Amino acid sequence: MSPSPDLAQPIGGDAGASCAERANWIRRRSIQMVYEAKLGHPGGDLSSADILATLYFGAMRYDPSNPALPSRDRFVMSKGHCTGAFYSALAAAGYFPLEELSTYMQPLSRLNGHPNRKYLPGIETNTGPLGHGFPVAVGMAIAGSFEPDPFHVYVLVGDGELQEGSNWEAAMTAGHRRLSNLTLIVDRNHLQQGAATEDTVSLEPLADKWRAFGWTVEECDGHDIDGLVRVLAPGPHESGRPLCVIAETVKGKGVSFMEGQASWHHGVPDKEQYEQALRELGE
Amino acid sequence: MSGASETFDCRVAFAEALEELAEADPRVVAVVNDSVGSSKLGGFKKQFPDRLINVGIAEQNMVGVGAGLANGGRIPFVSGAACFLTARAMEQIKADLAYAGANVKLCGMSSGIAYGELGATHHSIEDVAWLRVMGDITILVPSDPWETREAVRAAAANEGPYFVRVSRLKVPNLPRPDGAEFRVGRAEELRAGEDMAILANGIMVHRALDAAEMLAREGVSARVVNMSSMSPIDEEAVLAAAETGAIVTAEEGSVRGGLGGAVAEIVATRSSCKLEILGFPGFLPTGSVEFLLGRHGLTAEGIADAARKVAG
Numbered sequence: 001m002s003p004s005p006d007l008a009q010p011i012g013g014d015a016g017a018s019c020a021e022r023a024n025w026i027r028r029r030s031i032q033m034v035y036e037a038k039l040g041h042p043g044g045d046l047s048s049a050d051i052l053a054t055l056y057f058g059a060m061r062y063d064p065s066n067p068a069l070p071s072r073d074r075f076v077m078s079k080g081h082c083t084g085a086f087y088s089a090l091a092a093a094g095y096f097p098l099e100e101l102s103t104y105m106q107p108l109s110r111l112n113g114h115p116n117r118k119y120l121p122g123i124e125t126n127t128g129p130l131g132h133g134f135p136v137a138v139g140m141a142i143a144g145s146f147e148p149d150p151f152h153v154y155v156l157v158g159d160g161e162l163q164e165g166s167n168w169e170a171a172m173t174a175g176h177r178r179l180s181n182l183t184l185i186v187d188r189n190h191l192q193q194g195a196a197t198e199d200t201v202s203l204e205p206l207a208d209k210w211r212a213f214g215w216t217v218e219e220c221d222g223h224d225i226d227g228l229v230r231v232l233a234p235g236p237h238e239s240g241r242p243l244c245v246i247a248e249t250v251k252g253k254g255v256s257f258m259e260g261q262a263s264w265h266h267g268v269p270d271k272e273q274y275e276q277a278l279r280e281l282g283e
Numbered sequence: 284m285s286g287a288s289e290t291f292d293c294r295v296a297f298a299e300a301l302e303e304l305a306e307a308d309p310r311v312v313a314v315v316n317d318s319v320g321s322s323k324l325g326g327f328k329k330q331f332p333d334r335l336i337n338v339g340i341a342e343q344n345m346v347g348v349g350a351g352l353a354n355g356g357r358i359p360f361v362s363g364a365a366c367f368l369t370a371r372a373m374e375q376i377k378a379d380l381a382y383a384g385a386n387v388k389l390c391g392m393s394s395g396i397a398y399g400e401l402g403a404t405h406h407s408i409e410d411v412a413w414l415r416v417m418g419d420i421t422i423l424v425p426s427d428p429w430e431t432r433e434a435v436r437a438a439a440a441n442e443g444p445y446f447v448r449v450s451r452l453k454v455p456n457l458p459r460p461d462g463a464e465f466r467v468g469r470a471e472e473l474r475a476g477e478d479m480a481i482l483a484n485g486i487m488v489h490r491a492l493d494a495a496e497m498l499a500r501e502g503v504s505a506r507v508v509n510m511s512s513m514s515p516i517d518e519e520a521v522l523a524a525a526e527t528g529a530i531v532t533a534e535e536g537s538v539r540g541g542l543g544g545a546v547a548e549i550v551a552t553r554s555s556c557k558l559e560i561l562g563f564p565g566f567l568p569t570g571s572v573e574f575l576l577g578r579h580g581l582t583a584e585g586i587a588d589a590a591r592k593v594a595g
Contacts, residue, residue, distance in 0.1 A: 070356055117383050124354055126383040129374055135344040136379055139314075139351020139359075142336060146357070153351075166375075169344035176339075 019225045022092055023053035027254050028281045029091075030084030033104040035274040039113065040104070043264040045085035047189040047222070047249040048156060052089040054228040055154055061234060064094035067121035073151050073234055074124050074140045078133025079158035079187060080114045081266075087111050087120075095122035131164025133157065134184065138170045141182035141242070150181040152234035157184060160192030163201050168213070175214025180236040183243045184215075187222065189251035193265040210244040222247030254281050290453035294392055296428035297449045298323035300435040301360055305331050311439060312336060312352060314361040316345045322362040322392050342367050346375035349387040358386060358439055365391025365407035365448060366398075373413060380444040381419040387445075388438040389420075394448045395485065395535035396567065396575050403566040410448065412540025415514050420444045421467060422513040424534075424542075426488035427457045430511055433465030441467065450535070452486050452572060457509075468512050470520035476506035479531070479594035480524035481586060484510045484542055487533040487561075493583035498590055505590055510542055521549045525556035529593040533586050535576075538562035559589040 017025075026049040034040035060073040077086045084104070091098045096110070103109035110119040114128030125136045137155035144150040157167065174182055186206070190196055197203050207217045216239040218231045228247070237243050251265070252258025255277045258267075269277055305311040305327065312334040313327055319337065328335040336352070338345045342363060349361040361368070368391050369376065380387050391410055398405035414420055421443060425431040431449060438445040457473060465471075473488070474495050483491040488509050495505040506527060508520055524530050530550065532543040543560030550556045561580050576582055580589060 074354065125350055125385070126378050129378050131343075132347060132375065132378055135347025135375070136351040136354070138344070139348035139353075140355045141351070142348065143352045143355020143357050146333075146355075151355075166343040166347065169339070169341035170347065173338045173341065173344055173348065 019053045019058045019229070022057050023050045023225065024254070024281060025092065026053055026085050026088040028278060029088040029101060031255070031269065031274065031277045031281065033084045033088070033101055035269055036102065037105040038268050040084045040268070041081045041266050042084065042269070043191070043251040043258060043261070043267070044079060044082040044158060044187065044189070046253045046255060046258065047251045048079070048082055048187045049085050049253070050223045050225055051156060051185055051187065051228060051247055052085055054225055054232055056089050056093045058225070058229045059232040059234060060152070060154065064122065067095060071149070071151055074137070074153045076124055076127070076133040076137040076140070076153070076155040077115060078127055078137070078155050079130070079161055080127030080133065083111065083113060083115055086115060090120065090122040093122065096120055130158070130161040131166040134167050135170040137182065137184070138174045138179065141174065141179040142177065144181045145179065150236060152181050152183065154183050154185065154232070157186055159186055159188045159190065159197050159203060160200070162186065162203055171210070171213040171215070174242045178214070178240050179242045180240050183232065183235065183245060185245045185247055187249050188246050189249040191251045191260070191262045191265065193262065195262055207246060215242050215244045217244045217246060219246045219248065222249035223253055256280060288455070290455050291428045292451050292453055293425065293428055293431040293449050294323040294451050296431040297390060297435055298326060300432040302327050302330060304436065304439050305334060308358065308439070310356060310358045312357045312359050314338065314345055314349050314352065314359050316340055316342050316363040316367065318363040318392065321364060322390070324362065342371035343375050346372040346387070346389070347379050350379040350383065350385040353386040358388070360388045360390055362390040362392060364405070365394035365410050366405050369407060369410040369413060376414070376420070377417060381417045384419065385444055386442050389444070389446045391446060391448050393451045395450060395452070396563070396572055397451045399572040399575065400569055402569060406567060408536045408563050411513055411536050411542070412544065414446050415540065415545065418514065420446055420514065422446045422448070423467070423511055424448045424484040424513055425511050426485055426509050427454050429456055429459070430465060434511070437465060437467050448485060450486050454486050455489055457489060457492070468515040468517060470512065470517035471509040472506065472520070473509055474505070474507040476504040477527060478504040479529035479590055480506040480508060480527050481531050481533065481590060482508045482510050482521070482524060482542065482546055483533040484513065485535050487535055487581060490581070490583045491533055491586055494586035494590060497583060497587045503590065503594060513542065513545065516545050518549055521546055522553060525550045525554035529557045529590070531559045531561060531586060531589045531593060533561040533581060535581065536562055538564055557593040559593045561586065561589055
């Protein structure tokens with residue numbers, strides 16, 4: 001299936017596009033990828049799109065033509081199932097051709113269901129099993145702290161993912177070591193795959209948990225680009241501590257029938273739903 | 284050649300080699316789960332305090348942190364008791380290291396049954412089998428202090444994930460010709476022999492040499508091959524051993540999936556060689572190291588008995 005005409009010439013290639021425009025493009029492209037692959041995690045793709053757009057186009061320092069540049073800021077997609085949005089952001093950032101997005105999950109594609117650093121440039125570590133990305137990000141931040149001008153490390157976790165205990169091991173280490181070049185972002189969409197986090201195993205009081213582990217906390221609207229740009233500026237953080245950004249988001253953001261619905265965690269739209277989704281994301 | 288009676292704890296050789304590497308290369312760091320003492324890294328900590336990263340008693344985090352350090356250009360040696368390092372962090376080893384090809388060096392201390400009476404929770408007889416099935420992690424089971432040093436150097440020098448199994452059960456330095464070289468993926472013939480072959484690694488190698496000596500007195504010419512490189516394994520050396528018609532494998536690990544399993548995979552489909560696998564059948568009862576080794580034939584006498592059985 002060929003991409004829709006307006007998606008074939010995406011805004012991702014336009015250096016003048018705003019973060020908001022890029023976020024919307026990531027949403028449209030993610031939905032198209034999930035629709036074509038008949039697989040994926042659209043709910044989380046949509047909740048994380050503004051965060052990803054802000055990181056890649058409003059915060060991080062990197063050079064897609066030199067993905068191994070030692071001084072680059074690092075991003076770890078710990079919620080590795082949301083590859084629709086992640087791959088779209090990487091392609092828009094210039095790590096690989098935009099056309100390759102249409103191979104999502106096809107046989108032998110570099111765009112595996114979960115990201116593999118051996119397959120594609122721009123992927124720092126393999127994720128997919130939850131609770132893996134954050135400890136790796138802590139190791140990166142420690143490596144960065146050895147440098148005279150530390151690079152910054154960002155890690156995006158799902159809120160449900162925080163039920164994995166490995167995260168709290170990493171939180172303790174980062175707090176203890178006062179890793180001020182580390183920013184963890186919680187995509188706080190309040191839903192895990194089957195139900196609300198608070199009805200499954202509650203996370204609240206979430207901000208207090210992070211403070212208790214020695215972190216500073218910023219709570220923000222995860223769909224407000226200006227606010228995200230402000231809290232996601234590369235460090236070092238003045239607090240001398242790692243920063244947790246609790247980004248309040250809506251799962252399925254931007255598509256009316258997906259918003260706030262756990263069923264769209266890994267739901268796949270039919271043709272009618274797909275067309276409606278693109279119409280709603282048209283602006 | 285030092286006298287065979289003098290024996291050494293290979294953790295000391297591991298720590299000395301790591302200190303030398305760290306001295307020569309600022310990228311080398313150590314990561315521990317509060318295992319500074321049990322990894323013999325007190326000297327490293329004193330010499331390189333900023334490069335000893337203690338993540339606390341948190342093995343999953345420790346392995347992930349290792350992957351992150353490698354991403355940031357460091358060469359991390361992630362060291363802890365083999366039983367906890369492998370079992371607790373298995374998914375991190377799979378996803379963050381093996382699958383991702385991260386340049387992390389896992390060093391499993393006091394592997395096998397070194398913790399003796401402390402019991403099966405603290406034994407690590409499954410580690411080689413668990414890691415071997417992934418295929419994408421180099422596994423080294425050195426046999427003595429010299430080889431432990433060489434294994435640590437090889438891990439530092441070569442890109443990719445490594446697991447080095449470091450025993451604390453004392454072993455002698457093995458007799459080797461001057462200029463002996465350690466090479467990943469190559470078996471080492473320590474004694475020539477044509478009637479049968481003993482394939483061993485780790486602390487079983489010197490016992491295998493003693494067994495061969497006993498067999499020689501009975502007129503049986505037993506080859507002894509050190510299989511310290513478990514993955515990749517030297518298939519040619521295994522097939523050459525199979526040509527003798529009889530193989531005994533001896534390892535301080537499970538009889539399932541380790542050295543014996545690997546040798547069986549090679550010889551079962553490509554030879555009619557007889558094979559006896561010495562190791563542990565599963566979780567072990569309370570007992571000292573020597574008691575447990577003796578109970579399962581992992582002594583020179585036990586190996587010789589097994590050799591008589593297959594070569595007879």
